Amino acid sequence: MTAIVLGASSLGLLYGERFIMTPPPLCQTAVLLMDFLLLGYFLYVGIKKRNPLVMGLTVLQALPMAYFELMGWGHHTEPVIVVDRLSVLLGIIINIVGPLVCIYAISYMGEHEDHLGLSKSRQGRFFLFMLLLLGAMNGLVVSNSVYWLYFFWEVTTLCCYELIRHDATEQAEGNAQKALWMSLVGGVAFVAAMYVGHYAADSIAMDRLLVAQPTSLLLIGFGLMALAAFTKSAQFPFHSWLLGAMVAPTPVSALLHSSTMVNAGVYLILRIAPAIRGTSLSWAIALIGAFTFMLTALLAISQRVSKGILAYSTIGNLGLMILCAGINTPLSYAAALTLLLFHSLSKGILFMGAGIVENRLNSRLIDDWEGLLGKLPFTTMTMLVGMVGMFLPPFGMLLGKWVAMDAVASSPTLEGVPLILLMVIGSAATTLFWAKWLGHLTILPIRERHSDPEVLLAPYKLSLMTLLGINVLMSVGVAFAINNLVVPILVGSYGAALTTPGLGVNTGVGTFLVIPLWAAFIIVPLIGIYLARWKGGSIETPYLAGENIGEDGLSFRTIADSESEFKVAGMFLDDVIVEDKVARFGVAVGALLVLLMFVLAVI
Amino acid sequence: MSENKTKKFTVFPFGPQHPVLPEPLQLKFTVDEERIVEVVPNLGYVHRGIERACELNDYRRNIYLCERICGICNFMHAMSYCETIEKITDAEVPDRARYLRTVWAELSRLQSHLLWLGLFADGMGFESLFMQLWRDREIVLELTEKTAGHRIHLSTCAIGGVRKDMDEKLIAAYRSGLSGLRRKMDAVAPVFRNDRSVKAKTEGKGILPKSRAVHLGAVGPTIRGSGVSQDMRTLGYEAYGELDFTPITYDSEDVYARTQVRLDEVYQSIDLINRALDQMPDGPILSKSTMFPDGTAINRIEQPRGEVFYYVVGNGTIHLERVRIRTPTLPNIPPLLEMLIGHEVADIPPIVLSIDPCISCTERITYVNKEAA
Amino acid sequence: MNENYIVNIVLPVLLTLGAPVVGGLLMGVDRKITARMQSRVGPPLIQPFYDAIKLWNKRPVIASRLQPVLAFSYLGFSLLAFGLLMFRQDLLVIVFTTALADTCLITASLNSKSPYSYLGGRRELLSVLAYEPVLIMAFLSIYMVTGSFLVDEVLAYRMPLLIQLPAVLIALVLVLIVEMKKSPFDVSASGHAHQELVRGVYTEFSGYTMAMLELGHWVKVTLVLSIVTLFWAPNLLIGAALSLAAFFIVLVVDNSYPRLTWRSMIKTTWGVGFILILANIVGLNLMGVI
Amino acid sequence: MPKMLWNIIRNLLSPPATIRYPHVRPEPVPGLRGRISFDTDRCDQCQDCERICPSAAIKVVPEEKRIEYDPFRCIYCHLCVENCMQKAIIAEDVVRPPEYEKVKEVFE
Amino acid sequence: MKTKTKARLKSPWVLHYDCGSCNGCDIEILAALTPKFDAERFGIVNIGDPKQADLLVVTGPANRRNHRVLKRLYDQMPDPKVVMAVGTCASTGGIFHNCPNTLGGIDKVIPVDVYVPGCAARPEQIIDGVVLALQKLSEMSEKEDD
């Protein structure tokens, strides 16, 4: 219910102009109090789990916070709440995808608990944190005060921590703590940023900071915020928590990856981007994004676990958005926004689908998923469209990527070249891992012909179909979406970069003919179907060097006339891409790049 | 993530029908991605029962049957069979016949090695090289045809000598044909020897260490490529004792070495033929013997692919008691299985071809099919 | 007005429909020249059309219900990509559309329940991985010179691209080798040479589905060649000669190399391709052209 | 430089090695082991050929003075030609053409 | 002649299967494809995949093990198709007539359209055989339309 109200209200805000509000001081005090309660809880967790990292990081932000408050520096933050078009876009994403995931979770958690054989349901706790997370995200995107921002930030950290450890297994606990300490690094960076803000611009209100004269000190402050954003958006070197989050029940992943949590980081960078236009800091941010995009795309190839692929793909796409934000031209900014919007819409579908499959097949290994199209036609079809939507035209994601490429291409030559190279490689690797997975799902069932028909609970269908419908509609009507959601954001700080003549999208250096492409996308397979009907054809046994056995001919004769099945396994290239090694390399380079970012911020 | 380490393998049959394999042989491959982890051979697709048929036939007919154990080195089989029978019956082979046999045996080897080099090129996906080698191989086939009236089966060997002689014109044709061939080979030899991309397909692939080669009993160019100087021609049968022959060996133990051995042997065969033609005495070519074989003999000669072993028991009638033939590909199969492990699917054709598999003479064992038996 | 109509609509449509014809003829030339390089006579020039017509008329046999639909989509989207080029649209969109076509082919081969087809499909994916980034980089460099991704603008650029982007053209030849499935990069399937994977991606296709793949393949080869033509935009006839030269070079390379592995394919296209393109861009930048 | 390059260029520039069979039919080499036929007039029904034939392609029926010969079983070794005392077996230097049916040839 | 028939005649793709031959005929088939004879002049391509082949070329006698393979390959070839038995032993068993493990000619297993004699069959004979096979194919093609 809340969800629908929230969704409706944010849609309502869409046509409003900038909305400003300052809540009564009482609220401020309440926030302050809750913040310290929160930090206290983190400290408690750190002590209880004997995790020195968590303890240390909590203390590291609690003490300076306390000092900051004691000095009363946190009060010149008028107005506290500012809702502009960027907030609205984020709000729409959060409040459309979020509730759908919650609906999905209603069914999922039932099945999930059956699976685990729980006697006492823990769903109450689960949904509490889910909704809290949504609430916090809403708060986050409207806060103008860095302090409030920081508070909501920490609330999302809390929810995330609690949701990841929901299943209370040892692994879940471990991964949850990893997520916690990484997020806390972001918290520390935030606190530091507040100090910087205070000293450099004498304010901790975002809108002031953004228009202040960018001194190196202030740039360091923005660098710190970017660092915090990297932790939330799981960029290298902080990528591992998001992978660890896979142990949580699927709706959590769906929520974290599509509409909340990770978007917080991108949001923050988008927020500060106008202020750092043309600085080397901005370029460094772009470099980290590009690097993450490239490396995670390669890593995703080596993944056997469905959610692993999805997780790396999320990190990669966030990297792409950060790359765009970092390039910081009107075009790239538009690209980042488009990507943000469509990524949420597509990723949600895939996670939800993956969750259903996992519950049905009891396996997350995509090697076990072969022939899924025969077993779970509805879910698989949805996932297939979702996948196509991730990397192929004419879907919105690809459109976003195309705008991004135009944007990267039009960035200054020599600085742009490394970004271009990373992006191009990443983009090809993306095609590889999606296409191979997509193909694998369509292998028709090799052996079992007749499995039970697929029965899906209503909430599953509802959430999947709605999200898919929105995705397709938005992709077809991308001109409308861009004009109403993206361009207004640009107008403020950049000036429009995208035009939509004749319902296509024009970047000034290229055109994406949305409608003709969609028409072809629909017509071509239809002709194909018609042709296949007309020509027909009987299904024959496969080629097995002539040694097929039996009617279906799916096994072959081998030594001493014994029978052997042929088998196929997916492609993971794991002798080329050794996950641990590459990830370690990524963390090392990522750390170096973060260092470079600060160096560049100073000079 | 431990789950990510769970591997599934791809399992598929390579043969009996496969465009890279001209002959039916099945290798069941288990591959991890594209890396080979297991190979199981499955033979018997060509098994015809030749040894048994040899016991049923008039022993003189067997020359032609043995010749068709394999068409590629047909002359060698016929020669080996004749030699074995000659050993049993103590028949004298005229000198000229010995030289003629040597010439034709080497001609067969030339034909076979050129054929192999071509097929090997094809296996590497090097179509133009294949075409070029087979074009040049026609020179040898033309000589064969001029000698015996047929491109493949010479059918010139007989017990106690040979059926056909060579006149001066033919010898001249041999000389000019072979010098032409040598020139053509000079044009392609660098491709096998020095071309970087060809080396990438051969060097370090299909390693067969010397000790393993000896232990597993590899023969022919396969073992010579592992640095073991094993060649039956050093036994000096026919005219080889008088031709100053030394085997060619290479030490790098890989596909490259085996290729080089065969390439060098092409030149060596040209030399041997020329030398044999120089030294060839005049005289009769056939000494007829009417005695039916009675007794036992073994015979070993060097085919293009290695040692072939004949064991014949005669009982004084027109039919033989027992014929056993061990052909060179069979002992090379166990080494092949070892060579393949750890390489990629793309390396399968070069490695499999590197032993020059000749299934048709190997396939005289089979697994009994219960329903059919 | 009337003329505009012809140039903008009728001509592109005709050219698009003509692409398979041109592609088929090119394949015929390919087979003829290849044969001559192997001192053979070779088949007649229109041999590919005989092949395609014959395939189309064979008794239909399919591997799965999805297969023919995907096979047609491969052809359809390849034509779409070519059409976009003829309508002088965005180069990047063209690449993405070919990626869509490739995905159809790969999916079709992966879902054929056959190990050879599956292995071939995987290698086809790797081929896409090998050439797509190089192609995109090439387009980016075209953009850097001309300031637009629109073929329209590239055509209107004041001087031949070749003069400024010679190295990029060489990189495009690499792409062409992969696209044409020629040695040394014919890892996923090769025209008519024997393959360790039998027919690779094509193994499970027969009859009309195979005919559509052939057509699609022709269209894609023509597409890449047309892009090469753009390198002498002021006079497209010279451009065409340029692309024929590139085509000939591919044939020479095909006949001078054995098939290499997918690893060396990616190493070469990325290594050589990227270095060439980057060197070109950086060079132009140093000279102050862009 | 790939080592094959000069070879293919040379091939390209020189005429093909193809003999263009069947448009051009080359002269058979002397002594070609081609098709055989029987001259029943000369034959004395000794059946030597039947005995010597490695693939049992000849069947001599002395009573009826008939020779059945299977050209699809013959391996064209010409052993029979060499062995026939009566020179009743005629060897030609043309090969036996392919056919739709495996017909046995009967000489009477 | 209809385009369809003409195309069929001009583009016979070959699947070669070696049953239990001595290799003599196999190498002659390959030789027919190589420069001296260049069967590709007639559109002949050794395709190696039964699903795309029109012409099945078999060498060697069928035996107890490979007859199933032969049958399966034949079945996997879509119509219209023709079968050519190349060499004496594929036609009748030839020299292997009394070998205990052979079944005789391949016509014991699958219907054969053209027999090419010779041991080994010469490339010229093989090309002639293909010409005969194609005539049969065109008759089949014309008949199909009626």
Ligand code: SF4
């Ligand atoms: S194994 Fe030897 S003896 Fe036995 S049937 Fe075969 S050829 Fe004859």
Ligand code: SF4
């Ligand atoms: S080794 Fe090979 S070529 Fe020689 S006889 Fe045996 S099968 Fe034939």
Ligand code: SF4
């Ligand atoms: S002994 Fe008798 S059976 Fe044997 S060959 Fe002589 S006549 Fe014939």
Ligand code: SF4
């Ligand atoms: S089975 Fe092997 S070891 Fe035994 S006789 Fe035959 S070839 Fe020799």
Ligand code: SF4
């Ligand atoms: S050997 Fe000669 S004479 Fe005797 S049966 Fe045969 S054809 Fe007649």
Ligand code: SF4
């Ligand atoms: S040529 Fe040889 S196989 Fe033919 S009939 Fe005469 S002896 Fe028999």
Ligand code: SF4
């Ligand atoms: S097992 Fe059968 S086929 Fe083999 S030798 Fe014995 S009888 Fe012959």
Ligand code: SF4
């Ligand atoms: S017909 Fe003769 S040459 Fe041909 S495969 Fe049979 S035995 Fe060998």
